[in-house]
Amino acid sequence: MNALPTALALSDQSVGSLAPPDLRPDLTGLTPAALAALMPTEGQPSLVRGKALWRWLRTVSALPTALPATLPEAGKDALATLASKVRLPDVTITDRIASRDGTLKWRLSCRGLPVETVLIPTPTRATVCVSSQSGCTRYCDFCATATMGFLGALTAGEIVAQVLIARQASPVPVTNVVFMGMGEPLDNLDAVLTAIDVLEHGLNLSPRHVTVSTSGVLPKLERLWSESRAAVALSLHATTQPLRDRLMPRVRRWSLDDLVAFMRQASAAEPSSKSGGRHFFIEYTLIDGVNDHDADADRLVALLDGVRARVNLIPYNPSTVTTYRRPAPERVRAFQRRILDQGLICLVRETRGDDTAAACGQLATRPDVVSSMA
Numbered sequence: 140m141n142a143l144p145t146a147l148a149l150s151d152q153s154v155g156s157l158a159p160p161d162l163r164p165d166l167t168g169l170t171p172a173a174l175a176a177l178m179p180t181e182g183q184p185s186l187v188r189g190k191a192l193w194r195w196l197r198t199v200s201a202l203p204t205a206l207p208a209t210l211p212e213a214g215k216d217a218l219a220t221l222a223s224k225v226r227l228p229d230v231t232i233t234d235r236i237a238s239r240d241g242t243l244k245w246r247l248s249c250r251g252l253p254v255e256t257v258l259i260p261t262p263t264r265a266t267v268c269v270s271s272q273s274g275c276t277r278y279c280d281f282c283a284t285a286t287m288g289f290l291g292a293l294t295a296g297e298i299v300a301q302v303l304i305a306r307q308a309s310p311v312p313v314t315n316v317v318f319m320g321m322g323e324p325l326d327n328l329d330a331v332l333t334a335i336d337v338l339e340h341g342l343n344l345s346p347r348h349v350t351v352s353t354s355g356v357l358p359k360l361e362r363l364w365s366e367s368r369a370a371v372a373l374s375l376h377a378t379t380q381p382l383r384d385r386l387m388p389r390v391r392r393w394s395l396d397d398l399v400a401f402m403r404q405a406s407a408a409e410p411s412s413k414s415g416g417r418h419f420f421i422e423y424t425l426i427d428g429v430n431d432h433d434a435d436a437d438r439l440v441a442l443l444d445g446v447r448a449r450v451n452l453i454p455y456n457p458s459t460v461t462t463y464r465r466p467a468p469e470r471v472r473a474f475q476r477r478i479l480d481q482g483l484i485c486l487v488r489e490t491r492g493d494d495t496a497a498a499c500g501q502l503a504t505r506p507d508v509v510s511s512m513a
Contacts, residue, residue, distance in 0.1 A: 165228040165296020166206070167196065167303065168333060170340040177224045178217045188213040192221075193341040200307060202300055203227060230300040235308075242491045245304060249273065249297040252290050254321060258305040258313075259491050266315040267305040269298055271331055272322025277354050277389045281376075281426060283458045284321050292326070295333035302338065316344060318351045319372070319499065325356040325363060335369050346370075352422060354390045355398045364405055372420035372451070373398065377430055378438035386429075399442055406447040418447035424499070425471055426455045427464040436477040443483065450478055450485040453499055 169177075171189035178188040191212035196203070206222050209215045233253075234246035243258040252273035259266045274287035301320075306313045316338060318324040324331045331351060338344040346368040353360060354374045364371060377383035377395075384391045402419050409416035421443065425431045439450065452475055455465045466474075471487060478485040488499070 161226055163224060163226045165294055165300070166192075166203075166225045167228050167299040167341075168294055168296030168330075168337060169225065170337050172340065174221070174225075178213060178221050180217075185213075185217075188217055196303065197306075197342065202230060202304055202307075228294070228296045228300045230297055230304070232304065238491070240491055243305070243308060245301075247301065247304070249293055249300075250291075252293070253287075254293065254297075254301070256301040256305060256320060258309055260309060260311055263311055264314040265305075265309045265311050266317060267302050267309075267313055268317050268320050269301045270320035270322050271298060271318055271324040271327045275322045276326050277323045277387065279354070279374075279376075279387045279389075281386060281424060281455065281461055281463050283460050286460050287321075292322075293330060295330040295337060298330060298334040299337050299341070302342065306342075314344075315348045315350070317349075317372075323354055323356065324351050325353045325359040328359050328363065332363070332367055335367055350420065352420075354387055355393050356390070357393045357397060357401060360398075361401060368417075370417070370420060372422050373402070374422045374424075375439075376422070376424050378435050378442055382430060395442065399446065402443075402448070403445040406445065409447060416447065418449055421448050421450045422453060423450060424453045424455055425466050425474060427466040427470070429463065431466045431470055431474055433473075433477055436474050437481075440478055440481040440483055448483065450483055452485060452487045454487065454490060456490060456499055 164173075166174075171186060171193050172184070173189070174192050175184040175186045175189035178185055180188070188210075191210045195207060195210060204227060206218050206227075209218060213221075229248075229250045231248045232245055233248050236244045236246070238244070241260050243260075245256045247254045247256060254270045254273050256270060257268040259268065270293065272292050273290035275282070275284045276289045278285045302313070302316055318331060335346055335349050335351075338349060339346055347370065350370040350372050351363060351367075352372040352374055353363070360371070360373075363369070374387075375383075375395075376386055380391075380395055383395060406418070409418075421439075423430075423439065443450075452471065454468075454471050455463055457463065457465055475485050475487055
């Protein structure tokens with residue numbers, strides 16, 4: 140298990156000299172309706188003004204450092220009022236790295252917290268992989284992010300700012316956002332739920348095109364399911380409790396039995412698939428010789444009995460900070476076929492950006508974390 144980074148000690152004198160924190164919300168963490176409440180017309184919220192701000196945010200070529208002086212639907216006085224009530228997100232780009240397959244990774248500073256964000260384009264559309272924390276609280280044994288420790292949670296505005304940065308650089312429309320970067324989203328659930336709301340109403344991105352990946356934090360998983368229509372992806376990675384405890388030591392309090400029981404209950408309450416009911420994505424990282432045996436595939440199918448699930452197999456993305464290996468392609472295909480033959484939908488996730496440590500499980504804001512297969 141990785142130790143938390145040592146905190147810097149501050150003297151009494153230095154603490155006394157610190158400026159008071161700016162508690163104003165980030166502009167990018169507010170929906171048009173929330174912005175409207177801050178720019179009323181004759182004492183009433185002006186949704187027209189709130190929508191105008193988001194039209195402007197969708198068209199600027201870079202993350203703004205100041206509000207516009209005026210907009211057709213929001214005059215100088217209204218914007219001056221807003222400027223006193225919100226702040227621009229303190230997010231700066233420290234590095235931009237391009238993979239040979241077109242994947243882009245940004246290293247960002249959010250109030251000084253190091254974060255990574257990834258854009259995964261295809262010929263017609265793109266997905267943005269956002270971080271919800273700097274580092275992570277979960278310390279999964281196979282994930283490079285665990286080497287950072289936990290440095291801090293991001294605000295909703297900082298999460299949305301990552302999407303804006305990637306959207307501005309994308310050669311194709313951004314149609315999907317996945318909370319699969321740094322951090323356990325459910326440990327920062329309020330900010331994540333707010334960000335999903337802002338993505339829908341500010342960036343016109345349906346919650347159906349937003350996926351939140353979690354290691355399985357009950358009861359926050361129950362809250363995410365009930366309070367949002369975003370897709371939910373459970374990082375499972377093991378089919379026995381002892382192996383999951385070894386790979387994911389900080390989630391052992393939420394057992395496989397409890398997680399599956401919740402998913403079965405939630406699945407039973409959903410309408411039929413023909414009428415658009417939700418399902419769970421099951422993320423399963425295949426690690427050579429660890430969890431990629433035929434018996435693991437059979438147990439996975441049995442475990443998901445009664446769960447409306449789609450399995451995403453993720454061939455392990457090696458890095459220089461772990462000793463695990465990716466299974467051979469034929470082992471991955473055999474594992475997938477065994478699941479498909481038993482009636483479950485099962486896809487293999489395409490590996491993207493592993494030459495620049497931008498692939499799943501490689502984000503760590505460290506230049507030494509690179510794929511051993513690059």
